[in-house]
Amino acid sequence: MTAIEVRGLTKSYGGREVLSGVDLDVDTGDVAIILGPSGSGKSTLLRCINHLEQPDAGYVRVNGDLIGYRESGRRGGDTLLRELHPRDVARQRRNIGMVFQQFNLFPHFTVLGNLTEGPLATGVPRDAAVVRARELLARVGLSGREDSYPSQLSGGQQQRVAIARTLAMSPEVVLFDEPTSALDPELVGEVLAVIRDLAESGLTLVVVTHEIGFARDIADVVFFIDGGHVLESGRPEQIFADARHNRTREFLAAVR
Secondary structure, three states, rough: OOEEEEEEEEEEOOOOEEEEEEEEEEOOOOEEEEEEOOOHHHHHHHHHHHOOOOOOOOOOOOOEOOOOEEEEEEEEEEEEEEEEEEHHHHHHHOOEEEEEEEOOOOOOOHHHHHHHHHHHHOOHHHHHHHHHHHHHHOOOOOOOOOOOOHOOOOOHHHHHHHHHHHHHHHHHHHEEEEEOOOHHHHHHHHHHHHHHHHHHHOEEEEEEOOOOOOOHHOOEEEEEEEOEEEEEEHHHHHHHOOOOHHHHHHHHHHHH
């Protein structure tokens, strides 16, 4: 079953096209790795998947649901789309978790407060939200840090809290936008270990990363993006050992 379907996704900023008709599919339970040089459109693609950015053309479906729009009829052979109300888009985003490069924790909330804020806002009883938060903190190796503030944590710990906060909303898919890029090298491993655990649990993940060894180990499918286009996609053993596109081979040779 397809968890994420992207068709004809196009996005421009200031006249510069960042995504150029991107098509891709991610199956339920798969780990999709997105590789590509800086500025190739990887982060924009993730932000369009959960409608933090509104595409100029194309569409995204997550588990069959059209994200950010509803169908409002047909004209000729084209389906007409109407933008959803922001409240409805926010409801859709509950099923699409996203972990950012810079953690994006609430600095004035404790760790426990960061994890319970979202569930409480959706009507989850406080006792249940707290129990779930403690379970997730144990899962990411941070039991006992419930009363700490983000400023009291290392970068790796903050990112693990950010992952736990995302999981607290019980998303159907989770998007990771270079989750280790803001970390000191010695802290990268602890975050990758948490993502590896999620990959083994069967959750659908889309991960933008430059950690090639990690990508090779956990990927079910790899997409290589450059200049706003998906130049190549395939199983990791094919992409990493025998990439077809010369640009893919050049990129992998440079980052290994």
